[in-house]
Amino acid sequence: MADASTTLNYVLPKDGSPGICDYSSPCVLLPSDTFIRIAYLRERMEESDNLKVRAEVECSMLDSTSFQESFRRLHESPVGRDFTLVSSDGTEELVHKAILIARSPVFSAVFESNLSESQTGRCTIDDVASSVLDVLVKYMYCSCSDKDVTEKAKEVLLAADKYQLRTEQCELNLIGQLAEGNIVDMLLLTDGVAAPALRDASFRYLKTNSTAVKSAGVIKSLCEQGSPQLVAEIVTYLLPA
Known part of the structure; x- marks a missing residue:
C-alpha cells in the first residue's frame, strides 16, 4: 500500500445545492460523521453565506504491482x-x-444457479484447447505474460468473450499485428466478439490505408463475409464527413 496526502477544499452553499469539491487525489477518506457536522453548521449560516471546509486528508492507495504479484x-x-x-x-x-x-x-451465474457444474466441481470447455485454457486461466489470475498473449491472442480473445472476460492484452496485441493481409480477419473477428479497442483500431486502419485496402479487395471480402451491420458501420465510417 502506498500512502498519499491531499488537501480537500469544499464549498458548501447554504441553499442545499451540491457543493464544489477540489482535491489533488482521487482517494479521499473522511470521518463518518463529517456530513452530520456540515449539516449542523449549515443550519446556523446566514442565507447568503457559504460554508468553506478545508481539511488535510491522509489516504491509502492500492499498489497495483503488489496486487498482481499476490494473484500470481x-x-x-x-x-x-x-x-x-x-x-x-x-x-x-x-x-x-x-x-x-x-x-x-x-461462471458466477453458473454457481448462483446451482447448475450441474456447480454440483460436480467440474466444467468441460469443448471448444477450447489446453494451450488456450492455460493462458485464459493465467489471465484470470492477473499473471498472463505478453509472450503468452502473443502466441494465442485470437484464440484467447474468442474464449474470453464466451465467458464475458475483457482481455485488453489480447486486443492490444492484435492491434499491433494489423496489416493489409489480415485486416479482413480482424474485422470479422470483432464482428463476433466484444473487442471495442480492436474494432476501432481496425476501422482507423481501413481509413488510413484506404488506397491499399481498396486495391486488395478488402471491402468486397467484407461485404461477402461480414454481417450487414459491420458493413454498414464501415461504409459510414469511410464516407467523407
Whole structure:
C-alpha cells in the first residue's frame, strides 16, 4: 500500500445545492460523521453565506504491482483449489472457484444457479484447447505474460468473450499485428466478439490505408463475409464527413 496526502477544499452553499469539491487525489477518506457536522453548521449560516471546509486528508492507495504479484502467487499455489476446468483435449486445470466468480459473469451465474457444474466441481470447455485454457486461466489470475498473449491472442480473445472476460492484452496485441493481409480477419473477428479497442483500431486502419485496402479487395471480402451491420458501420465510417 502506498500512502498519499491531499488537501480537500469544499464549498458548501447554504441553499442545499451540491457543493464544489477540489482535491489533488482521487482517494479521499473522511470521518463518518463529517456530513452530520456540515449539516449542523449549515443550519446556523446566514442565507447568503457559504460554508468553506478545508481539511488535510491522509489516504491509502492500492499498489497495483503488489496486487498482481499476490494473484500470481495464488495461481502458482496448489492450496485451496476447489474447481476443475477441462479443455477440449481432456487436460485438467485446477482453479479457485472464487476467482472464476470474481472474474467471469458467466461462471458466477453458473454457481448462483446451482447448475450441474456447480454440483460436480467440474466444467468441460469443448471448444477450447489446453494451450488456450492455460493462458485464459493465467489471465484470470492477473499473471498472463505478453509472450503468452502473443502466441494465442485470437484464440484467447474468442474464449474470453464466451465467458464475458475483457482481455485488453489480447486486443492490444492484435492491434499491433494489423496489416493489409489480415485486416479482413480482424474485422470479422470483432464482428463476433466484444473487442471495442480492436474494432476501432481496425476501422482507423481501413481509413488510413484506404488506397491499399481498396486495391486488395478488402471491402468486397467484407461485404461477402461480414454481417450487414459491420458493413454498414464501415461504409459510414469511410464516407467523407
